[in-house]
Amino acid sequence: MYSGGYTGKVLRVNLTDKTFTEEALPEDVAQDFIGGSGFTVKYLYDLVPPDCDPLGPDNKLIFAPGPFTGTTIPCASRMAVNAKSPATGAMGVATTGGHFPVEMKRAGYDVMIIEGKAEEPTYLWIKGGEVKFRSAKDLWGLPTMDTQLMIKDELHDQNIRVCCIGPAGEKLSYMACIVNERRVAGRKGLGAVMGSKNLKAIALRGDLQMDIADHDKYDVARKRMREGMRKSPILYPEFSRYGTSTTLDLTQALGIYPTKNWTATGVFTPAEKIGGYAIEALGTGRTACAGCPVGCSQLRLAKEPPYAGFFTEGPEYETLYSFGGVTGVDNPDAIIAADRISDELGLDTMSAGVTIAFAMELFERGILTLEDTGGMDLHFGNDVSMIQLLHLMGVRKGLGDILADGTRVAARKIGKGSEKYALHVKGLELPAYDVRGAKAHGLNFATAFTGADHNKGYAFQEIFGIPIPYAVDRFAIEGKGALTMWTQDARCALADSPTMCVFLMDMAVADFMFDNTADLMEATTGLKYTPEEVHRVGERINNLARVFNTRAGLTRADDDLPERLKTEPIPEGPSKGQMISQVDLDFMLDEYYDARGWTRDGIPTRAKLEELHMGYAADDLGI
């Protein structure tokens, strides 16, 4: 039996009936899925029909921190959120940090499952084993920071932690996210799922202290982790000083910082204006998730009109891409403003920016006219129009309504060949790595179970040159199948399930992460793992999610990349001439499926699923 780390309780809340129940966390679920991402994948698989309408009452919203969350293990204050994604039609696991995840554990729960649909706008108030269903009528339409503040005031408790949606979630935007404090469970439209349930927010408060199974083992493993962190040149001083922002300087140097809707990578070079070293001047301190000694969250303040006074936690590298390079904007103040506005509206910065870049390319090509834009000049680089359009997307007005569900839906609505310029995989917009010059990233974008998601399998080997588990050539096609499987499984097993910040996994500590996670799991929970078994948990999660997606109708054909990447080489710079042809992609996919033990159609086999103790999933597939 597990004996620490878990609260042992799963909370199920039914919004239709205004009821809730508590269930025990089964031992085998804990052993096989660890927590966090693993738990949300397992529960979603078990409880949600794969063919359901993502915005209908059959979809469920599932929250799970991990067994490390709420302990003194550093950088463990994270949780996963999952639902069937309206953006992709696939599983939509997102993760977030901050303080809410720890508070959820303190409030007593390893997993929260939100079911049904409230009749009227509602928020949940969870404390002391009670769930109250409170009216959110007065909160409907509010931006996310105000929502959190108003709930604290209304409940007369400033120590409450809240996650919520903004206007974008209420209006069911496919790029709506769930916001807690200044952090988000982003992409994939989980905010729209929450909005579809008329659920504005979840407020919770607790005081439970986490037990530890074996204090001696725990101290040793924890110390080893902290020592590893201290040695990391990337955590200190890089991340604690710059956050992720200097990744821009690095990717631009590698020629893979995508600009102007991926037409000009390597040509347009904004690092000197919006790169990490440039925007350090706009820094005004930093903050950290609960229990994190790194504090990578840089706080930045816009200095010049019309953006002076906009303050944000960020912008992270991905946002320096989505509201920077990919839109052609090189005004750091505008990016700071767009970052904050997105957080307030509850819009994902990445999907929003890439979708605006898409609209900009359509405008440049004359597919969208001034009449379509309501008079906005949408040429690349127009930051004022970018901000205007962002507002319109958040509240679904005018052109913003057409764009609010991302490039795939917008291209369908706009027609006129615009799909060609829609840069997404499975409906999820491309992250900030021009994968034509970093092929494993391309394979991950094509195959990650959530769509084009750098947070499901990040090949740091190609970017930072870290040779774990082995060194790779970023331009090479060969060898990327096994690597992508490794990055995807490691991410689930080491970061998103226990839970643990991914920045530890990518860095110098990576070389002992499987060992140490096994040690920490035993020390914390009493559950025993070999390093290989930890790794296997990651594989299990990826396989179960793949079965769900297969049953939801996704096939090898969906493991694709946008046409542009397959036909247009990078025009200039250190990655000049690189692309991923259909032949290249097929080669990589075959390699990947082979490594996974799946069919060449990308379907998990009964042998693989049984090996992972998931014969039931093979039954469900009818194989």
Added chain:
Amino acid sequence: MYSGGYTGKVLRVNLTDKTFTEEALPEDVAQDFIGGSGFTVKYLYDLVPPDCDPLGPDNKLIFAPGPFTGTTIPCASRMAVNAKSPATGAMGVATTGGHFPVEMKRAGYDVMIIEGKAEEPTYLWIKGGEVKFRSAKDLWGLPTMDTQLMIKDELHDQNIRVCCIGPAGEKLSYMACIVNERRVAGRKGLGAVMGSKNLKAIALRGDLQMDIADHDKYDVARKRMREGMRKSPILYPEFSRYGTSTTLDLTQALGIYPTKNWTATGVFTPAEKIGGYAIEALGTGRTACAGCPVGCSQLRLAKEPPYAGFFTEGPEYETLYSFGGVTGVDNPDAIIAADRISDELGLDTMSAGVTIAFAMELFERGILTLEDTGGMDLHFGNDVSMIQLLHLMGVRKGLGDILADGTRVAARKIGKGSEKYALHVKGLELPAYDVRGAKAHGLNFATAFTGADHNKGYAFQEIFGIPIPYAVDRFAIEGKGALTMWTQDARCALADSPTMCVFLMDMAVADFMFDNTADLMEATTGLKYTPEEVHRVGERINNLARVFNTRAGLTRADDDLPERLKTEPIPEGPSKGQMISQVDLDFMLDEYYDARGWTRDGIPTRAKLEELHMGYAADDLGI
């Protein structure tokens, strides 16, 4: 000796030396000045040279709640703040509510005196009798809501209460205010005084409970007050449902809602778009100051682009004037946005709006050109330009730099006869009552010791028809001298010193306010007053402030009204033809000075000052 209500402690903080001391609150100060506004006037008088530079190190910033604050007396959670005002050169008392004032009492202080100037941006952290001087370098430039949140996070205590300045205060704008929660100590540039001291914020926390001198008396007086409140048709349902917003409907009906920089009062009729009944549709609940059963603070949310999602506590009537009628704007969403943006920048909404209206008239008249405005179309009613200009004023850029100190300073800088369109008294912009049709308001604007300040002597007799102390004809000149003295003294004695929300004084409870305040003072503090002695405290405060102002160089010539009001009658509507000629004004001033027992030059006499136990003030005047 006082025995309850007061903490008995005065905190003096020296920012230059980073030292602090505690002094006892003297018995005679308590007896003669009650608290709040009275205390700040007395301490400023005693400690600040009247000829000092308001933005120099000799000026002091003084905070004082009253003896009722922190007790269970309803609507008493207010405080006064005072300093020599950079806008007027006179005393600059402002009051604010919310939760900070109660927390200040709980932290142990009746008065806080902030002296000197910090070398670098600093904030104070006050708890348990200790004052910590903490760096505010990382907070410099932040908007006010973020400032409050960041301090709570930094100090790891979400229950802290904070008052702070925004960018406007840092940049020494004469219309910068001090913000706590979503409330402000507004007008008169107290935020600039705080900024001149490099003081970004004051954070405090306490747990002191207020003693009550006589519980039986207290219960009787408090019950009487609550019963009076319940009978008031204005508090319930009017204020609890609409806040102050329906005053617009009333003043427009009276023809005294000033529009388009006071050129079109009675002509432009926006009540149907931005009046209290119109904007009820944008309401999203309400909130209250600590211990207030009325909850007049309406929360409102902008619904349409480009303002959708802006959320504010307000706009109050004065803001519905300053960003509404006086600028010619009739878009309620724009007013909500401007209200919130002002709070975030730490700009006073009234002075900001009237100053923008001034710029708009100059633009209409060709005195300001598109070149001067940086391309902004500043015609009356252009809400987008209004918001743009507001931003520029908050950070002092472009035309915003010229306007950031209000109409008087801006007219001097712009020249070209623009002073004629600058609607201020003593450098403070006119509030939302066209005094040409409500003469006592005009006399108060001319004589209030803080400049054109409706919050220093509001003749509700003229607006609401309440015949206390006697009925008046709003158009009449005669009889307004004594009335204005009464409203000014009553305000100080009943509302701003004990402290008590002014809305109680203006309403149905007014008929027993002097009696009941005397009873409540004795019950709470043990200090004995007749109703006449309470009234006399108000007179004392107004006299002492007048002596300070006289010594600061202000004369009868400063008790003036803008030229427009003296020469242009109201053009249309129920107050058509009304104005206040110089002859009228002189008549009213003579009446007022006579009522006050001052010379016809507006200088307090030795006899009056000695009658008020302030012979020392006569000595200081050399009379």
